[in-house]
Amino acid sequence: MPDTTGSPPLSPKMRIWQVVALIPHGKVCSYGQIADYAGLPRYARYVSTALKQAPQSLQLPWHRVINAQGKIAFPPHSAAFREQCSRLRNEGITVNQGRIALSECQWHPDLATLVLSLPF
DNA sequence: GGAGTGACTCGGT
């Protein structure tokens, strides 16, 4: 029997996209954090996969996603690295040697925001 | 259906 709730199950991938889309301008977030907020603990690794698979049409702020050490996850000097670097600077974020001041730029979403914005 | 692969993380050295 089909579910009468009318709420289709959201795949992990789509949950991740939802969360990434919420990261505000000028803020950054780690892979592990995103997985956590998406209700998918220990999915940090899959976050990167999901981002790579995300269609351009979604226009996700992928550049606001960095690793838990506050550094850009791409190899330095790669095209993607420079791209992310300049995008972050465009938002007023200071990037030094691929490193970012998490203490100042890390995203701290409040529970209300998550509950109101996410369908789960 | 098993092995290999990542834009990861954490703890130990």
Place this chain on the structure above:
DNA sequence: CACCGAGCCACTC
């Protein structure tokens, strides 16, 4: 700090 190893999970051959 930096490097290493183990744990992790969905995806792709």
